[in-house]
Amino acid sequence: MSDPVAALKQAVADAALQLRGGTQTESQPPARLDRARRAGQGHYATNAAMLLAPALGLAPREIAQALGTQLTQALRGSLLRFEVAGPGFLNLELSDDWYHSALRALLEAGAGFGTGGAAHPERILLEFVSANPTAVLVAASGRHAAYGDALARILRFHGHSVSTEYYFNDAGSQIQRLGESVRARALGQEPPADGYQGAYVAELATEIAGADDPSVPVDAIAGRAVAILLQRIKATLARYGVHFDTFFSERTLHEGAPSPLERALSRLREAGHVYEHEGAVWLRTTTFGDDKDRVLLRSGGEPTYFAADVAYMENKRERGFERQLLPVGADHHGYVARLKAAFQALGNDPDLLEPLILQFVHLVEGDARTAMSKRRGEFVTLDELLDEIGVDATRYFMLQSSHERTLDLNLDLARSDSSENPVYYIQYAHARLSSMLARVGDERVSLAVAADAVWSSPAGELHSSEQELIRKLLSLPEEVAETAQRRAPHRMAAYALELAQDFTAFYRDCKVVGAEPSETESFRIALCAATRTQLAVVLELLGVSAPSSM
RNA sequence: GCCCCCGUAGCUCAGUUGGAUAGAGCGGCGGACUUCUAAUCCGUAGGUCGCAGGUUCGAAUCCUGCCGGGGGCGCCA
Structure with a gap:
């Protein structure tokens, strides 16, 4: 069983x-x-x-x-x-017998309970955040990072093979603009109107040697700026507990002969989906349900951002990933149809490309609801947010509501009431369990959870709180399955809270240490051990720490 | 104008492959610390599930229309 x-x-x-x-x-x-x-x-x-x-x-x-x-x-x-x-x-x-054997099954499976439930394990590439290295990570990126990272953990737990990847633009006009902005600051000028205005640009100007030297090309300045910003992004992600298997450079799509981009283009040409019009090269995405056809190469011969994306999709497929998950911001949703069309034009099943739309994070301060703009330099950085409320509270906050919902981040509230974040309630349950089990001692715990341990209940009947807690523990496999299937990690955040609540109710109703007779104490110790294991597992899936004391 | 997401308690949100009397946290009010951790617990107040139709044994959940909020409709990224 x-x-x-x-x-x-x-x-x-x-x-x-x-x-x-x-x-x-x-x-x-x-x-x-x-x-x-x-x-x-x-x-x-x-x-x-x-x-x-x-x-x-x-x-x-x-x-x-x-x-x-x-x-x-x-x-x-x-x-x-x-x-x-x-x-x-x-x-x-x-019957209580059923609950007893259910708890045995939980203890036997240990931290592996609920894992590997995927009926058809897949090789999945999950690309997320992918914020351009033209600025440091903003608070909104924290949502993408927490979402993608938790989703990866959950999909793996469910039995899939998942690679996480961060795609960054180190070529193209935005990078050019960044270089120009740094150069301008270095020369004591204002950045161009469509450039980057943030204070960090001025800092970069002082950090990069030769930024004010006209003989150093802007490209080189931009390259240095990208390298520095990418380093900062990686540092923030590391601090946030988000690990990427690979960082993928857009530039590599343009390198080599033929380049990946050219190869993808040939493939599309051979499939007969490409045509020329007014000097530009177009992909006939309307064949696959897009509103209008899209340009791959501009009339000047320059590839569009879309062309690079097409090449990138093809590259992912070539690397052997059967499914591509792509969480993107709500501002990209208009992009979805052409991506799916291109994916199909490349000869793939469109269902295997899954763009996932994450709604925005709005910052609320006082009565003001502000959108964040990177170019204007108006944003709260993820690092600032982590300074204010910490990694665990930030991750839980970002994960607790559905990604399909706009998230209001009230900074005043986050600062003043950070201790009221439900994450502390969950962690507290884990700390309390740890402390109890420590008091009980390893030897006593081992006896209680042993396969031949004898369990009983006081009046011969389990308390309804004990039964409810066991049922909650037992529901993990279903929760994982639903969370994975719906790509909705907020389900796991809700589950963690429910589990903590059910444990707390049990703790309220049932004395553990010193319960009489000792068979009852054994049963409850075993239940606590199983609960602590699972709480730790679930917190791990969310990327939140499981402290042993608070 | 067309397309996508959202609308559930004062606030923040769960609950949507249709199920029984719609839930939680915070906030309000009233209680509980000599206790296995009070970062906790108990009680209480608080709802036209945006509105109106439809589908059926049954709708917060599915369909249609409308209202409100956010986003998107470039040879930008």
């Missing part, structure tokens, strides 16, 4: 199949097995009877009754009682 809930779900499915006369109908949606919403509705509930009703032509409640009887036999001692409720729900109440 490696996953007790999955086994239970299977038992329900088997019973349903038997009622149907053993014939599986293809279009039947799988029955759900949910944790009960509230007291008095059993421990788990299934809607299987309601789904069976049309096929059997019987009343749902009648079917639920039969299903319950069937399950009572199949599950024997595990099912304490069942109840037909509402329009035809079947509520199941499980």
